[in-house]
Amino acid sequence: MKPNDMLKQQFLEIVSNQLTSNDPPETKQTLDRLVQEGYSDADARILIAQCVAAELFNVMKHNKPYDNERYVRNLRQLPDFPSED
Structure with missing residues (x-):
């Protein structure tokens, strides 16, 4: 398995x-909202996983704790790509 596949x-x-x-x-x-908007369950989970990845990237890049408010804000913006700040 490729490293990117493992991370995914x-x-x-x-x-x-x-x-x-x-x-x-x-x-x-x-998840419920995205499925209602027409995304498959699998695709909706991938979109949500992008928010997880963005939050973990922020934690590592800026050496700051997990920010649930930022994570939730990114979830609410889906299907738009998560922001870094």
């Missing part, structure tokens, strides 16, 4: 864990 699987696993635990609840709300 990890991000999708985080999304699945968030959906299972309903934490944050906005993840499930976003």
Whole structure:
């Protein structure tokens, strides 16, 4: 498996864990909204995983803690690509 494929699987696993635990609840709300807008479940999860990736990138790049407000803001902007700030 290629490194990018491995990362993608990890991000999708985080999304699945968030959906299972309903934490944050906005993840499930976003999945439902995207599916209602016509995205497949798989494509909606990939879009949400982009928000996970963006948040983890911010944590590592800026050496700052996870920012749930930024993560939720990015979820609400989907299908637009997540912002870095």
